[in-house]
Amino acid sequence: xxxxxxxxxxxxxxxxxxxxxxxxxxxxxEAELRGREGLVYQIVGISTGHHGYTFSAWGVDVASALSARxxxxxxxxxxxxxxxNSVEFIRRACAECRDLIVVETTPLDVRSGQPAIDHxxxxxxxxxxxxTANKGPVAFAYRELQALADGRGRSFxxxxxxxxxxxxxNLVRETLPAVRINAVRxxxxxTTNHILTEMERGKTLDVALxxxxxxxxxxxxxxxxxxxxxxxxxxxxxxxxxxxxxxxPHDVERQGITGITNDDVERAKDKDQRIRLVxxxxxxxxxxVARVQPQTLGLDSPLARLVSMQNALILSTDLLGDIAIxxxxxxxxxxxxxxxxxxVRIARRRRR
Amino acid sequence: xxxxxxxxxxxxxxxxxxxxxxxxxxxxxEAELRGREGLVYQIVGISTGHHGYTFSAWGVDVASALSARxxxxxxxxxxxxxxxNSVEFIRRACAECRDLIVVETTPLDVRSGQPAIDHxxxxxxxxxxxxTANKGPVAFAYRELQALADGRGRSFxxxxxxxxxxxxxNLVRETLPAVRINAVRxxxxxTTNHILTEMERGKTLDVALxxxxxxxxxxxxxxxxxxxxxxxxxxxxxxxxxxxxxxxPHDVERQGITGITNDDVERAKDKDQRIRLVxxxxxxxxxxVARVQPQTLGLDSPLARLVSMQNALILSTDLLGDIAIxxxxxxxxxxxxxxxxxxVRIARRRRR
Numbered sequence: 001x002x003x004x005x006x007x008x009x010x011x012x013x014x015x016x017x018x019x020x021x022x023x024x025x026x027x028x029x030e031a032e033l034r035g036r037e038g039l040v041y042q043i044v045g046i047s048t049g050h051h052g053y054t055f056s057a058w059g060v061d062v063a064s065a066l067s068a069r070x071x072x073x074x075x076x077x078x079x080x081x082x083x084x085n086s087v088e089f090i091r092r093a094c095a096e097c098r099d100l101i102v103v104e105t106t107p108l109d110v111r112s113g114q115p116a117i118d119h120x121x122x123x124x125x126x127x128x129x130x131x132t133a134n135k136g137p138v139a140f141a142y143r144e145l146q147a148l149a150d151g152r153g154r155s156f157x158x159x160x161x162x163x164x165x166x167x168x169x170n171l172v173r174e175t176l177p178a179v180r181i182n183a184v185r186x187x188x189x190x191t192t193n194h195i196l197t198e199m200e201r202g203k204t205l206d207v208a209l210x211x212x213x214x215x216x217x218x219x220x221x222x223x224x225x226x227x228x229x230x231x232x233x234x235x236x237x238x239x240x241x242x243x244x245x246x247x248x249p250h251d252v253e254r255q256g257i258t259g260i261t262n263d264d265v266e267r268a269k270d271k272d273q274r275i276r277l278v279x280x281x282x283x284x285x286x287x288x289v290a291r292v293q294p295q296t297l298g299l300d301s302p303l304a305r306l307v308s309m310q311n312a313l314i315l316s317t318d319l320l321g322d323i324a325i326x327x328x329x330x331x332x333x334x335x336x337x338x339x340x341x342x343x344v345r346i347a348r349r350r351r352r
Numbered sequence: 353x354x355x356x357x358x359x360x361x362x363x364x365x366x367x368x369x370x371x372x373x374x375x376x377x378x379x380x381x382e383a384e385l386r387g388r389e390g391l392v393y394q395i396v397g398i399s400t401g402h403h404g405y406t407f408s409a410w411g412v413d414v415a416s417a418l419s420a421r422x423x424x425x426x427x428x429x430x431x432x433x434x435x436x437n438s439v440e441f442i443r444r445a446c447a448e449c450r451d452l453i454v455v456e457t458t459p460l461d462v463r464s465g466q467p468a469i470d471h472x473x474x475x476x477x478x479x480x481x482x483x484t485a486n487k488g489p490v491a492f493a494y495r496e497l498q499a500l501a502d503g504r505g506r507s508f509x510x511x512x513x514x515x516x517x518x519x520x521x522n523l524v525r526e527t528l529p530a531v532r533i534n535a536v537r538x539x540x541x542x543t544t545n546h547i548l549t550e551m552e553r554g555k556t557l558d559v560a561l562x563x564x565x566x567x568x569x570x571x572x573x574x575x576x577x578x579x580x581x582x583x584x585x586x587x588x589x590x591x592x593x594x595x596x597x598x599x600x601p602h603d604v605e606r607q608g609i610t611g612i613t614n615d616d617v618e619r620a621k622d623k624d625q626r627i628r629l630v631x632x633x634x635x636x637x638x639x640x641v642a643r644v645q646p647q648t649l650g651l652d653s654p655l656a657r658l659v660s661m662q663n664a665l666i667l668s669t670d671l672l673g674d675i676a677i678x679x680x681x682x683x684x685x686x687x688x689x690x691x692x693x694x695x696v697r698i699a700r701r702r703r704r
Binding site: 025029032033036037165166167170171174175176177178179299300302305307314319320321322323324325326327328329330333334337340341344351352 | 377381384385388389517518519522523526527528529530531651652654657659666671672673674675676677678679680681682685686689692693696703704
């Protein structure tokens with residue numbers, strides 16, 4: 001039996017690939033959301049970086065917005081005219097509409113965590129729940145934002161920031177009560193893992209990277225991937241949430257894969273080993289130590305066997321020993337799904 | 353901030369290794385349960401197969417019961433005299449004490465699912481919530497028991513039945529809303545996996561099995577493990593819960609590892625392959641098809657690389673592709689923890 005109907009009003013801050021896939025996914029899963037969770041939703045506003053804002057408390061025309069954006073045109077305007085900037089837009093939307101859910105997916109400056117942190121702070125202060133696929137806020141400002149959310153009885157959820165749709169944060173939060181996590185270790189950057197796999201097949205790093213950029217998978221600024229910044233942001237986020245850390249990506253000892261040659265990869269293969277970009281963090285003397293570095297691993301390591309875009313994370317716990325969770329298929333739909341699963345979590349909390 | 357205090361009253365039905373580890377674990381994690389979840393608990397009764405019953409609505413003396421049982425002596429009697437049999441004992445306890453949580457861990461007849469099914473039915477009918485580490489009830493009577501629990505607004509939880517403490521059922525239930533699981537595949541029996549790993553090191557099946565029985569790890573009735581009955585019960589349980597199946601272990605096509613020779617294992621190794629006992633199930637024409645059989649797998653399979661007692665399960669989903677979850681360390685504490693995590697889930701539900 002489905003629970004009683006609950007209406008969610010959603011504000012999309014950022015309207016890139018992830019947000020658009022999310023908007024479509026909501027439509028595709030409308031029947032399941034309504035039937036199993038009793039949820040109906042309205043997207044009441046959209047803010048983009050360069051193509052304007054639209055807002056209507058009655059719901060915006062999402063189909064038109066999707067077509068406009070994919071044709072490279074400005075958003076069709078809503079019943080409210082656009083505010084001056086995205087922070088102001090969020091503030092006004094929260095004032096206009098109670099109980100908003102703000103879905104934050106703007107492009108990230110991985111070295112500062114902005115502008116996502118400002119967006120999320122504004123949304124929580126305005127009384128909204130927040131969902132983000134943006135690792136910056138969790139990597140740079142987890143304690144502040146979580147405390148802000150707790151103080152206002154609101155949710156700050158970020159399942160899509162690490163391992164796409166694999167529910168790693170919810171797994172720990174919802175299914176591992178009274179367990180202490182002592183360390184985290186994994187392969188969390190898909191681009192570098194794909195490059196290393198391609199190098200095992202004889203391609204050079206440069207060629208493999210260029211192919212991924214052309215396919216739109218790797219970041220245009222390749223240092224985010226190959227210099228380990230993305231992995232550093234993710235391990236900082238994991239440290240802050242699971243290990244009570246207070247790290248930023250700048251506190252993570254970081255070495256990328258640019259120094260790895262095809263000779264290195266071949267030498268490892270000859271010894272039944274693989275080179276993988278490993279991100280790891282552990283509790284150490286009241287704090288947390290975290291690093292990202294290429295490691296040469298025997299094939300008995302679950303991380304060595306990850307190929308192409310696969311990710312995995314090993315949680316070392318006090319009670320359950322080691323648990324590994326592996327994402328065998330990742331991508332845009334998975335990240336969009338993470339936003340959707342956080343949305344359902346917020347709805348379940350609101351019912352209590 | 354810890355939530356307001358909530359008191360749980362627990363009835364232990366079965367007092368073997370798992371139940372006793374669970375009773376101790378509750379004590380070891382008392383501070384976390386109280387601090388993070390606001391939970392306090394009383395064990396109000398214990399039933400054993402051959403060493404009597406004890407019950408007191410004020411709480412029984414668990415320390416004395418543990419010592420008595422481990423010295424092979426009958427339980428110290430409680431303030432109530434023991435009922436005639438375990439079903440009657442459960443019925444009376446439920447009548448005496450409202451809102452009990454019955455923790456069912458009696459020895460299983462894997463070919464019938466009894467007596468656990470009768471215990472759980474009686475507990476749910478008496479208005480208790482139920483937690484079990486017993487796969488029989490989920491493998492033989494999932495629909496009936498789940499419907500009974502739903503109808504009475506009670507919980508029927510069984511996290512410990514598959515992969516010990518890995519929260520596989522709660523993972524799907526709590527963190528994967530609106531996702532459809534199309535197939536499940538894994539290595540779920542630790543004993544046979546350990547035997548196959550030992551055979552790779554040159555031991556014979558008989559020697560490896562005998563060593564595990566002497567260590568108290570393998571079942572005394574070796575057919576439960578090596579003939580695939582345990583794996584069949586687990587894949588039936590997974591089919592019933594995840595794939596809307598209505599299977600019993602008898603509906604699972606089943607082939608054990610007794611036909612595997614050291615030559616077979618060696619030949620596979622020469623080709624960089626491993627033999628593993630794989631349990632798998634998939635939706636098929638409105639129903640579910642499930643089988644357990646030894647499979648020869650390349651080292652690119654995550655299942656091939658499981659050694660010793662490791663387990664893994666791969667969920668094939670419509671939205672997220674394949675997700676693998678691996679238990680790198682299993683055992684008694686993990687199974688006891690599964691009972692504890694289900695207990696916390698029930699407490700969280702009661703608060704709503």
